[in-house]
Amino acid sequence: MNRPLEQSDLILTYQHVLNLSIRVEVYDKDMNFVETMDCGLVSGTFNMDANSDVRRTASIVVSPNVRSQISFLIEEDSLTWINRNIVLQVGIQDHRTQEYTYYKLGTFVIMTYSSTYDATTNQLTLNCSDWMSKLDGTKNGELSALITSFPAYKEFYSTESTGGTDCYYFTKDEVNYSGGIIQITSEPHTKYTDGDYTVIQMPSTNVGNDKFRWNDLTTIPIIDLTTGMAVRPGAMLADYNYAFRFTNSTLELTSHIPIEKVVDGVPILYYVIRDAMITALTRLGMIYDYNIDNIGEFLGMEQYNEDWAQYRIENPLWDNIPYDLEFNVGDNVLSIITTLRDLYPNYETYFDEDGVFCCNMVPSQIADDPYLVDEYFQEILISENYDIDTSSIRNICEVWGASLEVDFTAESCTLSGQDYTIDIPEYGDTEFAGDRIAVQIENVNPANARIIVHTQYTEAEGEETVTKEKTFDPLEIYDEMTDEPLAAGVLEVGTMYVFKIKTKLVDGTTPIKYIYYQSEFQPQAVDVLTDGTVSDEDWTCADGTVVKVWSKEYFADKYGCKLKNIHFTVDPGSALTIQKQGELLSVKQGGEFDNILSDQRAMARAIWENWKNARIVDTISINTKLCLFADVNKKVTFRRHDKEESEQYIITSVSHDFQGGTSTLALSHFYPLYIDAQ
Numbered sequence: 001m002n003r004p005l006e007q008s009d010l011i012l013t014y015q016h017v018l019n020l021s022i023r024v025e026v027y028d029k030d031m032n033f034v035e036t037m038d039c040g041l042v043s044g045t046f047n048m049d050a051n052s053d054v055r056r057t058a059s060i061v062v063s064p065n066v067r068s069q070i071s072f073l074i075e076e077d078s079l080t081w082i083n084r085n086i087v088l089q090v091g092i093q094d095h096r097t098q099e100y101t102y103y104k105l106g107t108f109v110i111m112t113y114s115s116t117y118d119a120t121t122n123q124l125t126l127n128c129s130d131w132m133s134k135l136d137g138t139k140n141g142e143l144s145a146l147i148t149s150f151p152a153y154k155e156f157y158s159t160e161s162t163g164g165t166d167c168y169y170f171t172k173d174e175v176n177y178s179g180g181i182i183q184i185t186s187e188p189h190t191k192y193t194d195g196d197y198t199v200i201q202m203p204s205t206n207v208g209n210d211k212f213r214w215n216d217l218t219t220i221p222i223i224d225l226t227t228g229m230a231v232r233p234g235a236m237l238a239d240y241n242y243a244f245r246f247t248n249s250t251l252e253l254t255s256h257i258p259i260e261k262v263v264d265g266v267p268i269l270y271y272v273i274r275d276a277m278i279t280a281l282t283r284l285g286m287i288y289d290y291n292i293d294n295i296g297e298f299l300g301m302e303q304y305n306e307d308w309a310q311y312r313i314e315n316p317l318w319d320n321i322p323y324d325l326e327f328n329v330g331d332n333v334l335s336i337i338t339t340l341r342d343l344y345p346n347y348e349t350y351f352d353e354d355g356v357f358c359c360n361m362v363p364s365q366i367a368d369d370p371y372l373v374d375e376y377f378q379e380i381l382i383s384e385n386y387d388i389d390t391s392s393i394r395n396i397c398e399v400w401g402a403s404l405e406v407d408f409t410a411e412s413c414t415l416s417g418q419d420y421t422i423d424i425p426e427y428g429d430t431e432f433a434g435d436r437i438a439v440q441i442e443n444v445n446p447a448n449a450r451i452i453v454h455t456q457y458t459e460a461e462g463e464e465t466v467t468k469e470k471t472f473d474p475l476e477i478y479d480e481m482t483d484e485p486l487a488a489g490v491l492e493v494g495t496m497y498v499f500k501i502k503t504k505l506v507d508g509t510t511p512i513k514y515i516y517y518q519s520e521f522q523p524q525a526v527d528v529l530t531d532g533t534v535s536d537e538d539w540t541c542a543d544g545t546v547v548k549v550w551s552k553e554y555f556a557d558k559y560g561c562k563l564k565n566i567h568f569t570v571d572p573g574s575a576l577t578i579q580k581q582g583e584l585l586s587v588k589q590g591g592e593f594d595n596i597l598s599d600q601r602a603m604a605r606a607i608w609e610n611w612k613n614a615r616i617v618d619t620i621s622i623n624t625k626l627c628l629f630a631d632v633n634k635k636v637t638f639r640r641h642d643k644e645e646s647e648q649y650i651i652t653s654v655s656h657d658f659q660g661g662t663s664t665l666a667l668s669h670f671y672p673l674y675i676d677a678q
Contacts, residue, residue: 005371005629012092012101013380013625018661019093020626021100022062024126029083031355039064041090042123043659046105050362050632050652053334054138055350056106056130058088060658063123085109085355086128090628090658103628105656106130107355109139130351132334135285141333148284148336150276150325152434153261153268166196169267172203172239180207182222184214192220196246199259199267201239208233212244212251222251237510241267257316258511260503261432270320270434277340281357285333290357294319295344298604299483303361311483314504317433322597323405342592345605348633362633362650371634374646378639380625382662386640389617393584395576397610398559399603400589401523401596404498406438415443419474420451427455431472431513433503438496438521445491450474451499451515475501475515481600486517490564496520500597518598525565525602526555527610531572531579550578565599567607569614576614586613620649620667627663630654635670 012018022044024037044060087107091100108128135141176183182200192214209230213219222244224231231253236242240258244251261268273295281287296319298304299311312318322343327336341347341359349359410422422439431453439451453472458465477486477499491497498518503511535549539557547553556563571577578584588609596602620640632651639646649667656663 009101009629010376010379012094013627015092015095017095018626019095020658020661021091021093021102022060022658023087023089023091023102024062025087025089027085027087029085031085034084037062037064037124039124041658045658046088046090046654046656048632048654050348050650053136053338053349054129054132055632056108056353058105058108058128059126060088060128061123061125082110085131086126087355088128090656092626092628104353105628106353107351109133111138131287131355131357132351134287135281135332135337136334137332141285143284143327143329143331143333143336148327148331150271150280150321150336150340152271152321152323166193167267168196168198169262170198170200172201175200175203177203177206180210181219182210182212184212186215189214189217192217192246192248192251194246194248198244198246198251199241199262200244201241201262202236204238205234206231206236208235210236220250222253224253226253226256240511243267243269255316256505260511261430270317272319273321273340273343274319276321276325277337277359280333280336280340284336287357289355290359291352292357292359293347293361295341295347295359296320298344301361314506315483315502316505317502322595323402343595345592345608369635370637370648371631371651372636374637374639377622377624377636380627382623382625384623384641385621387619387621389619392613392617393576393581393615394586394610394613395529395578395581396526396555396583396585397606397613398526398561398585398587399524399593399596399606399609400587401519401598401602402594403522404436404518404597406436406498408435409438410440413439413442415445418446418449420445420449421454422451424453424455426457427453427470428457429459429468429470431475431501433501433513435501436518437499437501437515439499440494440496441491442493444489444493445477445486447488448485449477449488449491451477475513478502478514478516479600480516480518480598481604490517492562516598517600519602520562520599523596523599523602524561525567525599525606526559526561527567527569527603527606528555529569529571529574529577529610529614531574531577532568532570533579562599565603567603569607569610574614586610615669618669619652622665622667624663624665626656626658626661627654627665628656630663630665636667638667 020041022039022041024039026034026037028034039062042061042063044058046058048056085107088105089102090105091102093100108130110126111129111133112127129138133139170184174184174186176185210222211219212222222231223229224235235253235256237258241262242258243254245254259267259269274292277292278290281290297315300308300315300318302308305311325339337349341349346361347359348362352358408424408427410424412423414421420439424437452474456467456469458467478484479486497520499515500518501513501515503513506512530550534551537549538546539549539554540546541553541557547557552563552566552568555561555566586609588605596605620638622638630651632654634651636649636651637646638649648670650670651665652668653666654663
């Protein structure tokens with residue numbers, strides 16, 4: 001229910017007898033209204049499941065009040081023609097006012113239908129699914145045999161990708177910037193066209209309140225889309241490329257993020273996950289109503305990090321696609337969307353009751369307000385069933401990430417002071433954010449270590465090929481999880497590690513590059529729930545070393561994992577530790593775990609997964625009076641009959657039986673998304 005829940009909604013369900021009515025609104029393929037079928041409700045069910053891609057399904061038997069609204073034939077003008085969309089609404093009558101309050105169950109496509117008519121019967125049976133059926137290949141959404149790709153980088157401001165609009169690129173040598181006016185003097189241009197783009201390399205840092213002029217056209221103001229106001233001083237730095245969008249009367253600075261890479265006059269931009277999902281949804285799925293949240297690194301999410309807003313400012317690529325994605329025949333639009341969604345955990349995708357595609361995080365914090373509370377449930381409760389699942393309990397979690405691909409491999413590495421100098425042939429003259437470099441470390445890293453890239457490369461100059469040499473400025477090595485300099489002693493002698501260059505924006509504008517430690521060629525981490533003690537039993541490692549069972553050295557040897565990637569969650573009060581239950585292992589790999597690209601992220605995920613597994617999973621199924629506004633992935637409070645206090649739960653599924661006037665809700669114990677690592 002998109003409108004706020006009111007007390008009057010709750011009061012309706014308190015009535016001893018519920019009189020129901022149903023409306024079936026029919027729309028064409030473009031969601032133009034066709035007709036409303038006023039029906040008597042014979043019987044029906046509605047199901048909503050948070051764990052299903054097709055979240056909403058309904059099966060109803062109705063008796064239309066107008067006979068002409070039922071056709072035995074599949075005809076183009078039939079209300080049940082194959083391209084129809086229907087909106088189902090069920091109303092509850094207020095006995096005092098005799099008026100009905102209607103609750104929208106969803107916007108559906110008709111999967112199957114049948115009609116029955118005789119002297120006494122006039123019924124229509126509809127089986128419906130929500131619009132995810134338009135994306136999963138059931139009604140539509142299959143991909144052609146051509147490969148559909150979503151690269152980490154894209155030529156975003158090309159004519160093809162902007163839907164036919166034009167893009168113009170100007171280097172600093174083609175720009176005259178004086179008095180806050182960007183003056184372009186080039187081939188004749190007749191007007192500013194709404195929707196066209198330009199990318200401009202600034203010859204100097206802007207002074208603020210800037211304007212733009214092309215040849216003899218009118219001077220137009222530059223508006224910062226972030227603030228909706230004039231561009232402030234220092235928002236655009238000298239020698240950096242910035243993207244702008246034309247309107248009929250303004251030039252809009254689309255982002256403070258400078259464009260680092262331009263190839264043959266075409267700006268190459270990082271592809272944002274949200275933008276890729278919108279592209280798949282609209283251009284391939286032809287769904288144009290959506291509400292899609294940002295998807296990205298957990299430090300950039302409000303649910304995880306108090307300083308998320310500052311992190312986004314300093315890490316402009318926090319929400320970009322981490323690596324190229326490709327899809328082929330046999331895939332569908334939904335598989336693209338779920339792949340993008342699962343790049344980071346705890347997101348959901350679904351169609352709401354209005355047929356709007358949604359992508360957002362499920363409730364993840366204890367502080368999140370409940371949607372419904374125990375006092376309400378006790379008023380409408382009919383029965384409850386309580387189940388405990390012990391089969392999934394584990395106390396060790398091993399996580400394997402993706403097999404990392406690199407762009408460059410260093411031929412040598414030497415340490416002097418705090419600086420590693422690495423040689424990479426043919427690296428080129430620019431360090432780009434996103435470059436992955438493999439380096440074999442020959443000395444343990446000191447605190448505040450840095451990497452200096454040295455390269456020799458060839459370059460065409462006229463008809464000749466010349467060899468050039470360049471040594472780049474030092475890049476500080478950062479820890480990807482803490483976003484702080486890498487601690488001393490993390491890098492071991494003789495080990496090949498993968499590093500990734502990233503750009504941070506200091507003060508929101510000044511780009512500074514860092515190089516982030518990721519892992520060896522495949523991230524691995526192990527978390528163990530322990531009471532902190534070790535066994536008296538000895539364990540002989542592969543190298544002959546003898547250690548105690550349940551020590552970190554024991555787990556490192558047993559699972560072939562680096563000692564630094566073994567984490568102990570110490571909880572002497574837990575009944576599920578290895579000391580009390582033995583070693584219960586859960587291995588996580590493949591699928592969404594292939595999105596893990598560093599040891600630090602593997603460790604964070606192992607801690608979280610083990611924390612989820614090392615608990616008793618209880619589920620409550622409650623049968624209530626008809627509760628039409630119940631929704632899945634909503635947090636509620638409920639008190640079991642054998643408990644004195646209510647606890648927090650998440651609704652995972654909802655079913656309505658209209659003939660019986662009841663609802664069944666499945667509730668799972670609520671646990672916050674992340675805990676603090678120990």
